[in-house]
């Protein structure tokens with residue numbers, strides 16, 4: 001850790017902005033340390049993390065665009081996923097963390113701290129998505145930064161879906177956006193941790209082998225169809241129900257869950273032919289809403305439409321023909337630990353699309369917002385990692 005002549009100030013570089021009107025820039029920042037028991041430290045409830053790697057998510061640019069006068073013009077740092085090493089431990093956390101601990105996770109505080117920075121002061125109570133990496137987990141810092149937000153999002157979709165029955169071995173599931181980073185973990189978790197019956201994914205033809213390698217049983221190439229309702233209904237009829245399948249008699253073979261990582265409403269008029277009834281414990285779960293976002297222009301407000309509000313309200317009142325749940329990432333410490341177990345056992349693959357240096361952060365942002373990344377876009381903050 002480079003400390004300067006003034007030991008109460010730690011200088012570091014970060015990718016920052018103040019409001020949506022200020023572009024992202026690599027700036028020099030400082031952290032004020034407090035003197036206690038003869039040495040300089042962070043506040044009692046914080047830890048200081050030297051970030052080695054950070055990962056970008058398309059939503060990072062939504063936060064930038066959402067930074068209007070209402071959220072203030074304080075300095076904000078880009079990024080939510082991180083992996084690094086604990087450099088200082090606040091007095092109240094001395095039993096829980098030690099200097100030198102390898103940690104990774106996702107921050108949940110909005111409009112302030114961020115992870116595309118050489119240092120991060122983190123309050124683990126306010127940001128519970130943190131895990132100490134066990135010494136026997138042999139993942140690089142880039143890999144450690146590549147999973148927290150998206151894997152936790154996938155896990156929440158599989159757990160907090162609003163249906164009356166859990167995801168399990170009798171579930172046929174449809175994942176719209178199987179090649180998205182969230183979709184990649186949905187496929188893998190559904191296969192290894194929930195042992196679902198059948199996984200059908202919607203992806204481009206170029207991602208076909210990739211999603212099948214992760215665990216998809218059938219795929220639909222969305223680039224070949226204006227509307228995916230037809231091909232999805234055909235898969236239900238031809239593949240999930242077998243030759244003798246008839247919707248009315250054997251509704252049990254329809255999907256129990258539709259997980260949407262893209263923002264789609266094509267299936268809504270056909271839902272009766274695609275999804276089991278509510279009584280049988282079915283649900284449609286989305287992390288985007290019902291229309292696809294362009295991360296170069298979309299704002300949070302654009303993601304909400306009247307039709308989305310109507311579908312959600314109808315579902316909440318029990319009036320809609322299907323359960324429709326909007327899910328969010330919301331990491332728990334327990335789940336972070338469970339994920340570590342799956343990595344350790346080699347059951348889950350971590351997929352990285354591309355890696356950039358801190359100086360090249362704008363290339364990383366461009367890549368993340370293309371909607372073409374296959375896996376995480378990583379910013380290797382610390383050079384010469386070991």
Ligand SMILES: NC(=O)c1ccc[n+]([C@@H]2O[C@H](COP(=O)([O-])OP(=O)(O)OC[C@H]3O[C@@H](n4cnc5c(N)ncnc54)[C@H](OP(=O)(O)O)[C@@H]3O)[C@@H](O)[C@H]2O)c1
Pocket residue numbers: 057058059149150153176177178179180181182183202203204205206207222261262286287288292293327328329368371372373374375
């Ligand atoms: N609610 C939440 O808390 C939450 C959390 C995380 C993410 N999200 C949102 O979830 C979405 C996915 O995020 P992500 O980070 O997983 O995305 P991502 O990894 O950036 O997605 C890129 C992938 O999207 C696929 N894709 C593009 N257009 C598609 C389409 N029309 N149909 C199916 N697949 C398509 C591409 O694969 P192909 O080769 O198949 O085209 C590409 O590889 C984003 O909108 C993000 O903001 C929400």
